[in-house]
Amino acid sequence: MIMSGVTMAGAAQLLKLAGAGGCSLAAWGVWRGLPDQVVRRKLMDLFRIGGMYYRFQGYKGRELRNYPLIRRVTVYINRTEAAFRLPTGLDPQEVMKKAWLFRQVFGATAELEQGEDAATFVMCIYRTSMESYEYDAERIGECVKGIGLPVYVGRTRSGDVLYDMVEHPHLLLAGETGSGKSVALRSILTTLIRSCGDSLELYCADMKRSEFHIFRDVAQDVVMDAAGLHKIVLKLRREMKKRGDLLDHHEVAHVDDLPKWDKPAYIVLAVDEVALLKKEKDIMDGIEEISTIGRALGVFLILSMQRPDADILDGKLKNNLTVRMAFRHADEINSRITIGSGEAAAIKQSEKGRMVLKLNGCQYVQGPHISIEDARMLLEPFKRHSDINTLDVPRTTAYEPQDDNSIELGVL
Numbered sequence: 001m002i003m004s005g006v007t008m009a010g011a012a013q014l015l016k017l018a019g020a021g022g023c024s025l026a027a028w029g030v031w032r033g034l035p036d037q038v039v040r041r042k043l044m045d046l047f048r049i050g051g052m053y054y055r056f057q058g059y060k061g062r063e064l065r066n067y068p069l070i071r072r073v074t075v076y077i078n079r080t081e082a083a084f085r086l087p088t089g090l091d092p093q094e095v096m097k098k099a100w101l102f103r104q105v106f107g108a109t110a111e112l113e114q115g116e117d118a119a120t121f122v123m124c125i126y127r128t129s130m131e132s133y134e135y136d137a138e139r140i141g142e143c144v145k146g147i148g149l150p151v152y153v154g155r156t157r158s159g160d161v162l163y164d165m166v167e168h169p170h171l172l173l174a175g176e177t178g179s180g181k182s183v184a185l186r187s188i189l190t191t192l193i194r195s196c197g198d199s200l201e202l203y204c205a206d207m208k209r210s211e212f213h214i215f216r217d218v219a220q221d222v223v224m225d226a227a228g229l230h231k232i233v234l235k236l237r238r239e240m241k242k243r244g245d246l247l248d249h250h251e252v253a254h255v256d257d258l259p260k261w262d263k264p265a266y267i268v269l270a271v272d273e274v275a276l277l278k279k280e281k282d283i284m285d286g287i288e289e290i291s292t293i294g295r296a297l298g299v300f301l302i303l304s305m306q307r308p309d310a311d312i313l314d315g316k317l318k319n320n321l322t323v324r325m326a327f328r329h330a331d332e333i334n335s336r337i338t339i340g341s342g343e344a345a346a347i348k349q350s351e352k353g354r355m356v357l358k359l360n361g362c363q364y365v366q367g368p369h370i371s372i373e374d375a376r377m378l379l380e381p382f383k384r385h386s387d388i389n390t391l392d393v394p395r396t397t398a399y400e401p402q403d404d405n406s407i408e409l410g411v412l
């Protein structure tokens with residue numbers, strides 16, 4: 001419900017002052033104090049401080065500035081909205097990069113959204129902050145129904161956020177210690193396991209040796225050190241070679257286009273604290289290779305790290321990790337490495353599980369909370385009671401490649 005740009009009380013006060021012939025200065029003072037006017041002034045200051053204007057030369061070479069045009073400021077019961085349009089020549093990316101500044105000026109509940117028309121933006125200042133909430137397996141199960149490889153991210157004020165890994169393949173989670181990465185990984189993997197069943201083969205590598213043990217006997221393999229991960233990477237490399245041959249044999253470009261009887265399961269490799277593998281060149285090369293060719297072959301990555309490490313994220317791997325979840329970052333520089341803007345540094349320490357999701361633009365999302373005990377209970381029905389590792393078992397498919405020895409074990 002709209003309360004109107006000029007609040008009722010404010011308008012009444014304004015009229016009273018004007019009607020009584022009260023000094024116009026007082027009326028001006030009241031007008032300036034109206035919520036929408038305060039927002040307009042603060043926005044103009046923000047454009048100035050943030051250099052969000054188009055600079056051009058005027059008469060006698062004088063520098064002139066063309067600022068964004070504030071089209072409206074509307075005060076609703078639960079939020080205040082301000083819409084503005086950029087002047088021609090000002091790059092919208094420059095504004096998106098400085099989205100953190102809107103939170104700094106208007107508080108933690110301010111969010112910036114880019115309109116369909118690239119030059120229009122809407123900033124919302126909500127009255128309440130996004131609340132944390134518990135993982136509800138039944139509801140989330142309903143939400144993700146029908147999605148091939150669903151990643152349930154969390155909630156914004158306008159509803160649930162989820163996506164299909166098949167369309168947006170490789171994911172990076174980054175954030176400082178205690179920001180909520182492990183809980184998010186737990187929730188994402190629990191949802192994947194529960195919704196995909198046999199169409200998913202999960203491999204987990206926990207470099208911190210902290211909690212992936214809950215996926216033992218559910219995932220195909222859970223390893224806690226570099227040597228174990230090295231073996232998995234080698235297996236996946238062989239599997240990718242097989243799948244490449246399979247696509248070639250059926251003359252299709254993606255595993256989803258294979259006939260049903262010959263379609264392999266999706267593979268997800270989740271690595272917690274990948275930065276600890278920085279010196280393991282073989283493993284990092286293997287991970288980079290998956291990020292490059294895995295998509296069409298149905299092999300996907302979920303990587304997490306505390307500090308976004310520029311060495312690891314430089315180059316190919318960073319470009320291939322198309323979806324990023326940036327939990328609280330220590331500073332703007334780190335946040336820029338992860339999502340290309342400083343927004344993740346504006347997340348407060350108390351906002352556990354809050355992230356900036358970079359997927360077709362950036363948005364703030366609150367992830368659900370799930371305890372280790374609850375995850376263990378939800379995974380119980382999916383436990384294998386024998387020790388079958390499917391990549392070791394020959395697949396019974398219609399097509400079996402003849403030459404499978406072209407990749408030497410031990411050499412990546």
Ligand SMILES: Nc1ncnc2c1ncn2[C@@H]1O[C@H](COP(=O)(O)OP(=O)(O)OP(=O)(O)O)[C@@H](O)[C@H]1O
Pocket residue numbers: 132133175176177178179180181182183184306352353354366367368369370
């Ligand atoms: N979505 C959430 N909702 C509410 N509380 C959360 C959420 N996520 C995390 N927390 C709280 O924050 C604490 C730390 O979270 P978590 O262990 O996931 O951090 P982390 O980023 O993995 O830290 P580290 O890198 O040190 O392992 C949790 O024990 C939990 O109490």
